């Protein structure tokens with residue numbers, strides 16, 4: 001039932017595309033760590049570093065080259081770099097399928113000290129393309145720790161780098177917008193080759209294959225575009241019996257199953273690149289109460305006739321202020337998205353219910369006439385604050401009213 005996400009990394013011919021922003025490759029700028037030599041030497045003097053170190057490069061499409069140490073897997077990997085401002089929760093971030101194809105840079109400088117446990121996974125594997133951290137904890141200490149962060153990444157073939165100026169990269173992303181990059185530990189590849197790889201890759205290349213009457217549970221069908229486990233756990237805690245179906249599940253089958261509600265999940269990539277999913281949403285809305293989370297919210301926006309667009313550097317973190325326009329309350333929310341619904345493109349009758357206070361973008365929608373609600377961020381908040389958990393209660397309320405009507 002789970003999706004598989006296939007991405008064309010190895011098949012790209014670096015010579016086929018040339019990015020219009022290309023500076024002369026001979027003018028590649030090399031950024032060496034200002035503090036790496038001093039800080040790392042100091043640490044090495046005190047304790048033997050327990051992981052294998054090797055040189056790694058992060059080459060961004062703007063021509064900047066960031067030299068770092070590697071941990072986890074080695075090799076060469078292309079991805080889109082995004083920064084996440086959460087202070088902790090790196091394990092949930094690693095296993096959030098919406099990060100597929102992306103390098104996540106943690107702005108919190110010290111990562112890895114609690115290791116990885118077997119209870120906090122948001123899905124069955126690590127989906128992100130790579131992890132970028134300033135300082136990797138040299139020791140791991142937590143009563144639930146099952147393995148170190150480095151071992152976890154190495155076993156799952158995910159690359160990580162540390163000893164890199166994450167603040168400088170974040171400032172660059174905030175200024176210039178999101179960037180494609182290549183992480184590599186391969187010394188045989190030149191900087192120019194890596195730069196070409198970063199410029200010929202596109203993240204949109206995804207393929208998705210993959211208490212009611214008498215105390216009975218509500219039956220909810222969850223369309224899996226890359227669903228996080230905590231969404232299922234939160235729905236279950238509200239008394240739902242959930243059936244997870246693949247993103248390509250036929251609408252006719254869904255309707256035959258007579259669900260009380262349908263959830264459209266979070267997921268990676270550009271919502272406008274999956275028109276079949278928009279069609280599915282169109283066929284379901286109006287017939288069954290629907291709740292969209294993140295990608296699901298964007299698909300609902302498109303299905304209702306609105307438009308989505310790519311943001312400059314997206315929202316990734318556990319500390320985004322959102323105003324609920326109905327209650328006037330401000331929630332601190334967990335967010336992870338690069339695309340957004342354009343509020344001005346929405347037809348009459350569709351209400352913008354939430355606004356991101358950092359940039360005024362649309363953070364929630366409702367179409368009461370058709371029992372639809374959606375949230376651009378993560379009410380299941382894992383990691384994050386739990387201010388927005390009430391969204392599940394509101395969805396259950398929509399379901400209840402419909403069931404009892």
Ligand SMILES: NC(=O)CC[C@H](N)C(=O)O
Nearest residue numbers: 266267269294295338339
């Ligand atoms: N978390 C999500 O569902 C992300 C939605 C979409 N992939 C975006 O980046 O905007």
